[in-house]
Amino acid sequence: MMRVGLGWDVHRLVSGRPFLLGGVALEHERGEWGHSDGDVLCHAVIDALLGAAGLGDIGERFPPHDPSFKDARSLSLLRSAFDMVDKSGWRLVNLDCVVVCEEPKLLPYRERIRASLAEALNVSPAEVSIKGKTAEGLGDVGAGAAVEALAICLLAKRTQDEAAGSGESP
Numbered sequence: 111m112m113r114v115g116l117g118w119d120v121h122r123l124v125s126g127r128p129f130l131l132g133g134v135a136l137e138h139e140r141g142e143w144g145h146s147d148g149d150v151l152c153h154a155v156i157d158a159l160l161g162a163a164g165l166g167d168i169g170e171r172f173p174p175h176d177p178s179f180k181d182a183r184s185l186s187l188l189r190s191a192f193d194m195v196d197k198s199g200w201r202l203v204n205l206d207c208v209v210v211c212e213e214p215k216l217l218p219y220r221e222r223i224r225a226s227l228a229e230a231l232n233v234s235p236a237e238v239s240i241k242g243k244t245a246e247g248l249g250d251v252g253a254g255a256a257v258e259a260l261a262i263c264l265l266a267k268r269t270q271d272e273a274a275g276s277g278e279s280p
């Protein structure tokens with residue numbers, strides 16, 4: 111059995127914050143505002159994974175009013191979310207993402223972001239795709255005041271053999 115999941119997120123960009131995508135810090139004069147570290151790509155990927163597995167959403171699993179998630183590393187939240195997905199018997203087939211921002215350019219960081227997400231999701235970087243787009247100057251993203259991310263993933267239910275190999279209880 112296979113299931114698809116979709117995630118989307120947007121964060122305001124403010125000075126004095128790191129600009130994080132998939133756990134990788136990009137050189138930029140502003141970064142994502144947020145209760146956690148604000149990593150917009152990790153948040154979109156978490157929602158795609160939870161959605162595909164039928165496990166709710168990021169706000170439910172990691173509530174923004176919960177002080178324990180203040181300044182939380184979103185890559186760690188992603189690992190926790192994937193752990194829930196894994197324990198439910200799913201493995202990631204592939205992940206495809208779009209990041210929309212005017213600046214900085216993603217290309218110099220793309221392979222590092224793919225490697226970082228792949229490592230957290232227990233797949234090879236070949237299964238993770240990241241595409242950078244601009245908003246052509248339109249709206250808040252186009253004005254450089256925000257960054258947006260979309261993610262879509264495909265999960266496959268592990269076979270009995272795979273489940274036995276992973277130590278999952280029958």
Ligand code: MG
Pocket residue numbers: 119120121144148149150153
């Ligand atoms: Mg978010």
